[in-house]
Amino acid sequence: MAMTTAEFIREYRERDIRQLALQANRFPDVDMPYALDQIQGWQIARRKLPKWAACDGVIFPPHLSMEQCSSEPTAQYKLNLAMEWTERVGHASCMTDLTGGFGVDFSFTSCAFAAATYVERNEQLCHIVEHNLPLLGLNNATVVCADAVEYLSTVEPQTMLFLDPARRDEHGAKTVMLADCTPDVVQLLPQLLEKSRFTMLKLSPMLDWHKAVDDLQGTVREVHIVSVGGECKELLLVLSTVVESELKVYCADLSTASGSSSLFVYTPGSSAPVANSKLKTQNSKFVHEPNASIMKAGCFDELAAAYGVSPVSRNSHLFLSDEPIEGFPGRSFVVERVTTMNKGELRKALVGIEKANIATRNFPLTVAELRKRLKIKDGGDVYIFATTTAEGEHLLLISRKYR
Incomplete structure (x- = not known):
C-alpha cells in the first residue's frame, strides 16, 4: 500500500x-x-x-x-516584556508585527493583546502562518501579506509595534549598523513613535547597543540583552515617547549552569570604577566569570559595585571575592591555587592535574598554545583561568566549580 x-x-x-x-x-x-x-x-x-x-x-x-527563528525561551521573554509594558502604558488593545517571519515571536507576543496583526512580504510564509496560528490556539490574529514600510504608513495607532529587521545586505553579508538593517528603523523612527505607545525592536547581538541607542535619539527606554545556554542570542530595545524614564539595561541569562534564570539590571554610568584586586598566591579566593549578557553589556563597574567583587584587572573580565557570592550572574569557582608562569611554580601547582578546562582572559597565549605548554588534556572538573593582573603579571587561577 x-x-x-x-x-x-x-x-x-x-x-x-x-x-x-x-x-x-x-x-x-x-x-x-x-x-x-x-x-x-x-x-x-x-x-x-x-x-x-x-x-x-x-x-x-x-x-x-x-x-x-526565535527559540521558545526568548519568545516567552518577549511576551513577558510586552505584558509589562502594556501595564506601564495602560493599554493592551492591539499590536502589529511588521516583520512576521515564521511567526514564533508573533505567536507569543500576540497573547498580550486583544487583537494582533502579522505582516510579512513573503507570500509563502504568510500561508504557513495562516495555517499554523489556529492550530496553536491563536484566534485573535490577522495575517497580512505586505511590505513593512508600506503597511506602516497606513496602520492605525497600536499599543505595540514589533520589528525584527533583516540583518543581511543584498549580497548576503551580515550588517553591523542599525541603519544598514532592512527596514531602516532609524528612518522609520518618527512613524514608529507616532503609531505606537511603545515599539519593541529585536536586533542582532552583534550590534553595538550603545551606538543603536544613540542612533535612536533618546527614545530608547530599555535595553535587554538576552542569552540562552551561555550564548548571547538577542538584543531587544524598547522605544517610547509615552513613557519618560531613565535608560535601563537588563542582562538576562535564561538558562544558567544551575538550570535557573538570572537577571542583572543597571543604569549605565551609575557606578564609579572599582579598584583592582590584589592577587596573592597563598590566599584562597573565589573567582567569578560573568555570563554572556554581562559580557555583551560591558557593565563591569556596575557588576563589581552591585556584588562587592573586585576585578582582576580592567581588561580581564574576571572578578574575585574572599567569600562566596550568592546569585552572581555567571559562574563561580573556588580558587585552589594561583601560580605564575615560572616553570618551577607551574610544575608544583599542576601536580596531579592531567585534565583541565582552560580559559584565557587578557593573556598573551591562546587556549591551544597554553594547553600545549602545560601538557594538559581537555576536560575534567578543574578549571584554569589564565589572566594578567593590573601590574602586568601573568597568572593562572587553578579552580573548581563552586557548588
Missing part, C-alpha cells in the same frame, strides 16, 4: 534526513523535498520550539527560516 506524504513525515520524522534522501526511490508517492523540509523543521523545533513540535499539523518553513 502506497504511503502518503503526511504518513511518511509521521513515520520517519526521527530519522536522519540525509539517509532518507538517498531512499527517495522507495517512496514514489511521497513529495520528498517537502517531506524532508518538514522532518528537518520538526527536528529543529523539537529542540527550539517543543510546544510547536508537539502540535500536530504545524507546517515548518525551509531550513534557513527555522534556524533564524
Whole structure:
C-alpha cells in the first residue's frame, strides 16, 4: 500500500534526513523535498520550539527560516516584556508585527493583546502562518501579506509595534549598523513613535547597543540583552515617547549552569570604577566569570559595585571575592591555587592535574598554545583561568566549580 506524504513525515520524522534522501526511490508517492523540509523543521523545533513540535499539523518553513527563528525561551521573554509594558502604558488593545517571519515571536507576543496583526512580504510564509496560528490556539490574529514600510504608513495607532529587521545586505553579508538593517528603523523612527505607545525592536547581538541607542535619539527606554545556554542570542530595545524614564539595561541569562534564570539590571554610568584586586598566591579566593549578557553589556563597574567583587584587572573580565557570592550572574569557582608562569611554580601547582578546562582572559597565549605548554588534556572538573593582573603579571587561577 502506497504511503502518503503526511504518513511518511509521521513515520520517519526521527530519522536522519540525509539517509532518507538517498531512499527517495522507495517512496514514489511521497513529495520528498517537502517531506524532508518538514522532518528537518520538526527536528529543529523539537529542540527550539517543543510546544510547536508537539502540535500536530504545524507546517515548518525551509531550513534557513527555522534556524533564524526565535527559540521558545526568548519568545516567552518577549511576551513577558510586552505584558509589562502594556501595564506601564495602560493599554493592551492591539499590536502589529511588521516583520512576521515564521511567526514564533508573533505567536507569543500576540497573547498580550486583544487583537494582533502579522505582516510579512513573503507570500509563502504568510500561508504557513495562516495555517499554523489556529492550530496553536491563536484566534485573535490577522495575517497580512505586505511590505513593512508600506503597511506602516497606513496602520492605525497600536499599543505595540514589533520589528525584527533583516540583518543581511543584498549580497548576503551580515550588517553591523542599525541603519544598514532592512527596514531602516532609524528612518522609520518618527512613524514608529507616532503609531505606537511603545515599539519593541529585536536586533542582532552583534550590534553595538550603545551606538543603536544613540542612533535612536533618546527614545530608547530599555535595553535587554538576552542569552540562552551561555550564548548571547538577542538584543531587544524598547522605544517610547509615552513613557519618560531613565535608560535601563537588563542582562538576562535564561538558562544558567544551575538550570535557573538570572537577571542583572543597571543604569549605565551609575557606578564609579572599582579598584583592582590584589592577587596573592597563598590566599584562597573565589573567582567569578560573568555570563554572556554581562559580557555583551560591558557593565563591569556596575557588576563589581552591585556584588562587592573586585576585578582582576580592567581588561580581564574576571572578578574575585574572599567569600562566596550568592546569585552572581555567571559562574563561580573556588580558587585552589594561583601560580605564575615560572616553570618551577607551574610544575608544583599542576601536580596531579592531567585534565583541565582552560580559559584565557587578557593573556598573551591562546587556549591551544597554553594547553600545549602545560601538557594538559581537555576536560575534567578543574578549571584554569589564565589572566594578567593590573601590574602586568601573568597568572593562572587553578579552580573548581563552586557548588
